[in-house]
Amino acid sequence: MNKSEEEQKQRALDIAKEKDVKIINLQFTDLLGTTKSLQLPLTHLEEALDDGIGFDGSSIEGFVRIFESDMIAFPDSSTFKIIPGRPEDKAEARLICYINRPGGEPFEGDPRWILRRMLDKAASLGLIYNTGPELEFFLLKTDDVKPVPHDVGGYFDYSPRDAASDVRRDAIFALDQLGLNIEMGHHEVAPGQHELDFRFADAMTAADNTITYKYTLKAIAAQYGLVATFMPKPFYGVNGSGMHTHQSMVDIKTGKNAFFDKNDKYSLSQMAYHFIGGQLKFAREICGIIAPTVNSYKRLVPGYEAPVYVCWARRNRSALIRVPAYFPGEEGATRAELRCPDPSCNPYLAFAAMLGAGLEGIEKKIDPPDPVEEDVYEFDDAELAKFYITTLPGSLGEAIAELENSSLMEKTLGSFSYQRFLVAKKAEWDDYRLRVSEWEIEKYLHTA
Numbered sequence: 001m002n003k004s005e006e007e008q009k010q011r012a013l014d015i016a017k018e019k020d021v022k023i024i025n026l027q028f029t030d031l032l033g034t035t036k037s038l039q040l041p042l043t044h045l046e047e048a049l050d051d052g053i054g055f056d057g058s059s060i061e062g063f064v065r066i067f068e069s070d071m072i073a074f075p076d077s078s079t080f081k082i083i084p085g086r087p088e089d090k091a092e093a094r095l096i097c098y099i100n101r102p103g104g105e106p107f108e109g110d111p112r113w114i115l116r117r118m119l120d121k122a123a124s125l126g127l128i129y130n131t132g133p134e135l136e137f138f139l140l141k142t143d144d145v146k147p148v149p150h151d152v153g154g155y156f157d158y159s160p161r162d163a164a165s166d167v168r169r170d171a172i173f174a175l176d177q178l179g180l181n182i183e184m185g186h187h188e189v190a191p192g193q194h195e196l197d198f199r200f201a202d203a204m205t206a207a208d209n210t211i212t213y214k215y216t217l218k219a220i221a222a223q224y225g226l227v228a229t230f231m232p233k234p235f236y237g238v239n240g241s242g243m244h245t246h247q248s249m250v251d252i253k254t255g256k257n258a259f260f261d262k263n264d265k266y267s268l269s270q271m272a273y274h275f276i277g278g279q280l281k282f283a284r285e286i287c288g289i290i291a292p293t294v295n296s297y298k299r300l301v302p303g304y305e306a307p308v309y310v311c312w313a314r315r316n317r318s319a320l321i322r323v324p325a326y327f328p329g330e331e332g333a334t335r336a337e338l339r340c341p342d343p344s345c346n347p348y349l350a351f352a353a354m355l356g357a358g359l360e361g362i363e364k365k366i367d368p369p370d371p372v373e374e375d376v377y378e379f380d381d382a383e384l385a386k387f388y389i390t391t392l393p394g395s396l397g398e399a400i401a402e403l404e405n406s407s408l409m410e411k412t413l414g415s416f417s418y419q420r421f422l423v424a425k426k427a428e429w430d431d432y433r434l435r436v437s438e439w440e441i442e443k444y445l446h447t448a
């Protein structure tokens with residue numbers, strides 16, 4: 001353990017003592033992004049920080065088989081936070097963990113380790129990968145039979161008597177205590193849809209924040225008798241929920257934004273162009289990771305502010321990648337926004353896949369096609385061909401087929417997790433395609 005890690009460990013122990021913490025929650029995610037947790041009394045905190053805590057990994061999605069089940073949850077002491085809303089005399093804290101094998105080596109199926117490995121690759125090139133995800137969500141009335149939006153509001157609508165205002169307010173306070181810097185919260189386009197934006201960070205911190213954001217919103221919504229869902233498309237005929245992700249690279253030596261070039265007409269460096277080129281080239285291959293559910297492809301359709309066409313632009317929100325306009329003096333804000341991810345993804349895998357595609361573009365010097373500022377949704381086949389525009393997969397089945405043929409994603413995730421992710425997604429797709437839906441009954445029962 002180096003000096004910085006020792007200092008972080010001591011800081012965690014000191015805060016736990018100062019705040020009279022009674023329970024420590026050790027958190028990690030399975031391969032699909034579901035948060036898992038182990039609870040420890042404070043007396044075992046130092047032991048956990050020194051040696052980790054063993055557990056049976058055989059029942060965790062995407063982990064190991066029954067005869068190789070022993071795993072070690074090893075806390076990252078820098079993630080120590082007091083959980084807000086607990087009684088002061090029964091304070092709780094959380095630590096986010098890496099997963100190790102019993103011998104101490106990193107477990108290759110740990111999503112956090114997969115992202116760490118890709119961030120180390122970027123660092124070897126002198127780069128830090130920053131992301132700023134924007135997670136939309138729906139607040140629903142509690143009805144297990146049929147989901148119902150809690151309101152009929154629209155974009156930026158506000159009602160002081162609306163429970164959602166209280167949910168957003170309490171979430172902002174709680175997330176701030178958990179280390180997320182919330183920049184803005186508001187009602188989104190669809191009835192019952194909302195968004196809270198937190199500040200960008202290095203991709204590991206942003207992924208940790210994404211997981212924290214999701215379970216915090218769910219917990220606070222439940223206190224108001226509501227359900228917070230990050231399902232991409234819970235309702236037909238309205239906008240779905242995306243996780244638009246702003247991305248940039250920082251030069252480690254200079255500390256400056258490596259995507260910025262004041263002499264370029266788009267204020268983009270050659271590195272930024274190659275990064276965009278890589279993500280466009282491999283967009284279909286990474287789609288099954290960043291939009292990973294059957295329901296994801298109910299959102300990725302024309303007409304609802306979700307990208308379908310593989311192209312990039314400066315202002316055009318119908319493009320897959322958008323480069324926000326540059327304002328003088330804000331060189332650090334130069335970034336590329338990928339608009340197809342949704343909040344059902346595992347953010348550790350999603351950011352690893354996005355970075356893998358971008359780095360491949362940088363290393364192979366992949367140039368993107370010209371930007372397309374027209375509304376691509378209005379293009380016919382001839383215009384799409386003219387601009388060399390392809391489309392994203394139209395279903396999870398199609399996305400799986402692309403992912404299964406991707407040597408880049410196998411290299412990015414590692415063969416162990418790549419194969420297990422494919423197995424899980426194929427099972428999900430088979431389960432879906434064998435089901436008979438209400439639409440099929442309505443359409444065919446009396447006509448077939």
